[in-house]
Amino acid sequence: MTETALILIDVQRGFDEPVWGPRNNPGAEANIKALLDAWQERRLPVVLVHHDSTGPKSSLRPGQPGNDFKPELDGARPDLVFGKQVNSAFLGDVDLDAWLRKRGITSFVLAGIQTNFCCETTARMGGNLGYDVTFALDATFTFDLPEVTADELYRVTAANLANQFATVKSTKDILADLS
Numbered sequence: 001m002t003e004t005a006l007i008l009i010d011v012q013r014g015f016d017e018p019v020w021g022p023r024n025n026p027g028a029e030a031n032i033k034a035l036l037d038a039w040q041e042r043r044l045p046v047v048l049v050h051h052d053s054t055g056p057k058s059s060l061r062p063g064q065p066g067n068d069f070k071p072e073l074d075g076a077r078p079d080l081v082f083g084k085q086v087n088s089a090f091l092g093d094v095d096l097d098a099w100l101r102k103r104g105i106t107s108f109v110l111a112g113i114q115t116n117f118c119c120e121t122t123a124r125m126g127g128n129l130g131y132d133v134t135f136a137l138d139a140t141f142t143f144d145l146p147e148v149t150a151d152e153l154y155r156v157t158a159a160n161l162a163n164q165f166a167t168v169k170s171t172k173d174i175l176a177d178l179s
Contacts, residue, residue: 004134005045005105006035007096009089009112009119011073012050014059014066020143024150025115031139031171032111033072038175045079045105049092051118052083087121090129097129107132109174110166111139116153120161127165135166136174 011032039046050067051060059066062083069076080099084092100108108131110123119140126133137158142150158168169177 003105003107004132005047005079005100005108006039007047007049007089007108007110007112007122008032008036008073009049009110009122010051010060010114011048011070011112012060012066013068013070014064015113016070017059017066019059022144022150023141024143024154025138025141028111028113028139028141029070029072031136034171034175035109035111035136035139036073036076038178040077042178045103046076047089047096047099047108048073048076048078048081049089049112049118049122050081050083052085052093054085084118087118088125089118089122090125100131106130107134109134109136111136111171113141115140115142115150116157117142120157123161123166127161133161133166134174135161135168136171137168138170 052062053060082092082094090096110119112119123133123135142153144150162168
């Protein structure tokens with residue numbers, strides 16, 4: 001997996017606020033940290049993406065404490081950090097596709113927040129662009145929506161991505177592949 005980058009999407013403090021409602025997968029942050037530690041230990045490429053909301057009351061807008069990365073990313077030594085204002089990291093402040101291709105990176109592992117929005121959208125675009133995408137499902141989480149629970153959204157995202165846009169794996173299996 002020497003050419004595989006780790007892309008962490010929107011692992012930001014603002015997602016801890018109660019405004020989002022009930023979430024699933026309380027172990028996501030520990031799995032994100034495990035992936036980050038493994039990538040850094042092996043000196044593999046790490047990309048951190050943050051959502052820079054343009055909403056005037058959003059805690060995810062630049063300059064607000066909610067825009068900061070969660071503590072699990074403290075000590076991260078990323079190769080690239082950038083913001084985005086939409087659901088895909090491929091449409092951010094940096095041309096992620098060009099950055100990856102310039103380095104010969106043809107595959108990436110994806111984790112972060114929210115499973116069914118920014119993570120799924122980035123995985124779909126990566127698959128469409130020809131990347132070998134591994135979606136670390138248990139290193140993501142999401143929130144309930146009206147009429148749909150976070151756990152249902154989580155399962156639907158896995159089904160949407162599997163065998164079409166990405167390979168869906170657990171953190172444990174991804175780490176075993178690194179060994």
